[in-house]
Amino acid sequence: MSLYYVQKYLYELNRSQLVQQAHRDDAELAVRSFGDGGRLTEEEMNALVQPDIGQLYHFGVNGQILMHFAAFHQVEWPDYLESMREGIRIHGPVREGVYALTTELDAVNAQVHARDAVENPAPERPEED
Amino acid sequence: MPLVFAGVCSHAPGITGRAHLADPDQKDRLYRAFGDLREQLEASKPDALVVVAAEHFANFFMNNMPSFAVGMADRYEGPIEDPDWLNIGKFTAPGNPDLSKRMITEMMNTVDVSYAEEWLFDHGIAVPLSFLTPGFDLPIIPVNINCQGPPLAPLHRAWAFGEALGRAAELVPERVAVIGTGGISHWPATPDSGRINEAWDHDFMDRWCRNDKDALLDYDDLTVYADAGQGGFEIRTFLSISAAVNGAPGTVHFCEPIPIFAVSCTTATYDLSAG
Ligand SMILES: [Fe+2]
Numbered sequence: 001m002s003l004y005y006v007q008k009y010l011y012e013l014n015r016s017q018l019v020q021q022a023h024r025d026d027a028e029l030a031v032r033s034f035g036d037g038g039r040l041t042e043e044e045m046n047a048l049v050q051p052d053i054g055q056l057y058h059f060g061v062n063g064q065i066l067m068h069f070a071a072f073h074q075v076e077w078p079d080y081l082e083s084m085r086e087g088i089r090i091h092g093p094v095r096e097g098v099y100a101l102t103t104e105l106d107a108v109n110a111q112v113h114a115r116d117a118v119e120n121p122a123p124e125r126p127e128e129d
Numbered sequence: 130m131p132l133v134f135a136g137v138c139s140h141a142p143g144i145t146g147r148a149h150l151a152d153p154d155q156k157d158r159l160y161r162a163f164g165d166l167r168e169q170l171e172a173s174k175p176d177a178l179v180v181v182a183a184e185h186f187a188n189f190f191m192n193n194m195p196s197f198a199v200g201m202a203d204r205y206e207g208p209i210e211d212p213d214w215l216n217i218g219k220f221t222a223p224g225n226p227d228l229s230k231r232m233i234t235e236m237m238n239t240v241d242v243s244y245a246e247e248w249l250f251d252h253g254i255a256v257p258l259s260f261l262t263p264g265f266d267l268p269i270i271p272v273n274i275n276c277q278g279p280p281l282a283p284l285h286r287a288w289a290f291g292e293a294l295g296r297a298a299e300l301v302p303e304r305v306a307v308i309g310t311g312g313i314s315h316w317p318a319t320p321d322s323g324r325i326n327e328a329w330d331h332d333f334m335d336r337w338c339r340n341d342k343d344a345l346l347d348y349d350d351l352t353v354y355a356d357a358g359q360g361g362f363e364i365r366t367f368l369s370i371s372a373a374v375n376g377a378p379g380t381v382h383f384c385e386p387i388p389i390f391a392v393s394c395t396t397a398t399y400d401l402s403a404g
Contacts, residue, residue: 004191011190015209015249063318064185064277071214077147084320098279099319101354 003060003096005039009048010061014068023072027051053080054087060097132298134173134306135374136166136398137337137367138260140182141317142252143390145216145259150389162383162396163260169398170261175306177225177268178261179232179294180254181370183276183311183363187251195243196282197290199236200271201229207250207258215252217259222250225268228303232270235297240290257310274369276311276362284346287365291372298373309370311363314356315392321358323388329356330384330393333364337397338379340371360392374399 009031013019022030031048034040040048047055053070057063063084070080094100148156170178187209189195202224208215226246233244248271250258258265274290275281282290298305313333314326336344345368353361371379377399384395 007186008190008192011186015187057320062186062277063322067318068210068214071211081320081322088320098277098359101351101359 002040002044005035006044006048006056006059007061007065009034009040010056010065010069013072014065020072052087053083054085055091056087057084057099058087058091058094060094060100062098130299130302130304132295132307132374132401133175133304134170134398135308135370135377135401136169136396137309137311137370137379138163138166138257138396139312139390139392139394140253140256140310141312141315141390141392141394142210142215142256143387144256144394145252146214147389148216151387155385155387159383159385159387159394159396160260165382166396166398167261167263170306170308173306174304175267176303177228177270177305179270179272179298179305179307180257181272181274181291181294181307181309181366182253182257183366184251184253184273185277187253188245188248189273189275191278194275194278195273196275196286197240198243198245198273199229199233200224200246200248200269201226201233201244202246202248205248205250205269205271208255209249209251210255215255217252217255220255220258220265222258222262222265223268225270225303228268228301228305229270231301232294232297232305235300236290236293238293239296240286240293242290242293253310257308261308274365276365277359279350281350281362282365284348284365284368287369288342288346288372291369294369295373295375307370307373309366311366312360312392313364313367313395314358315360316358317360317391319359322391324358325386325388325391325393326357327386327393329361330386330395333357333367334381334384334395334397337367337371338381340374340376340378340399342371342376345371370399374401377401377403 313330381397
């Protein structure tokens with residue numbers, strides 16, 4: 001998996017009318033000519049071609065890049081937000097990139113709670129009458 | 130000469146692009162606040178406006194990501210986004226490469242900055258300019274602080290950058306105005322778009338108003354991410370201007386959460402006479 005190149009393709013598409021035209025003319029060809037040779041996996045290329053906004057979000061594509069790809073495909077704002085939620089429901093949490101910080105944060109919180117539980121154990125409950 | 134104007138404001142694309150979806154009264158009050166900001170800027174009779182922004186993968190990408198970049202072009206085009214989506218038509222804003230070069234050269238004495246002779250403005254600069262210089266007739270010097278693609282420069286380096294910017298403005302004869310633009314707490318362009326941590330925003334802006342350096346630098350990215358979202362990384366733009374104004378305190382003119390704009394929309398200025 002190569003989040004860097006998925007985002008790079010979209011970065012170039014967002015910036016360039018030539019890339020936009022190529023993508024409009026033949027998305028499969030445009031994505032494959034960028035992604036072949038190991039830059040992109042089949043799964044990533046399929047998500048770009050379809051497009052599967054939710055799966056791209058799951059891959060970790062930054063929303064500041066992804067929202068323009070959604071707008072390019074005439075996806076309305078509420079539908080764009082819902083596509084990302086759907087992507088998480090289907091594929092699971094964001095797997096890489098800045099939004100994966102949430103997972104890191106959960107791990108940190110879990111460690112803190114575990115440490116607190118050891119250092120300050122909850123008082124034992126009195127025997128119930 | 131010393132800065133003639135310094136302020137901060139929001140730049141969310143929804144402010145212009147989704148204006149029709151906001152409460153009209155609240156939107157009008159925000160737009161009036163931007164109008165007041167424009168009047169203050171114009172009254173300062175600036176020769177150039179430095180816009181310290183946090184762009185969003187329009188010019189800079191992870192193949193070569195500068196922590197701090199300053200524009201040195203004679204003109205800048207925008208917006209890079211679809212003009213209909215952003216509701217800002219195509220524009221060309223003038224630059225001042227000679228002034229850029231002199232300021233960059235001075236700044237490089239204390240901070241390492243990249244320079245760019247080509248720069249397409251995204252909403253991070255286009256939205257503020259559409260209010261502050263709607264005729265796109267004031268020379269602009271764009272600045273970018275990487276707030277999007279970690280690893281990000283630590284806050285104390287954004288502070289050092291701001292100090293260098295203030296010093297460079299002081300050493301040139303031109304009348305230089307500066308505006309920092311960014312979010313406070315927000316989760317832009319994600320499924321949590323519209324979520325806003327109002328209490329966090331007020332606490333941050335309180336530190337900002339006091340221009341309390343220690344308090345402004347007392348954040349780390351992981352807790353900012355938890356409390357204020359990825360958009361919270363953009364506080365770098367606000368606090369860099371705080372560093373540029375020699376301790377001048379600030380006044381918030383407008384700061385209200387507007388979820389459809391995805392952020393606590395803010396306009397605020399520094400009292401430069403108190404710096
Ligand atoms: Fe932003």
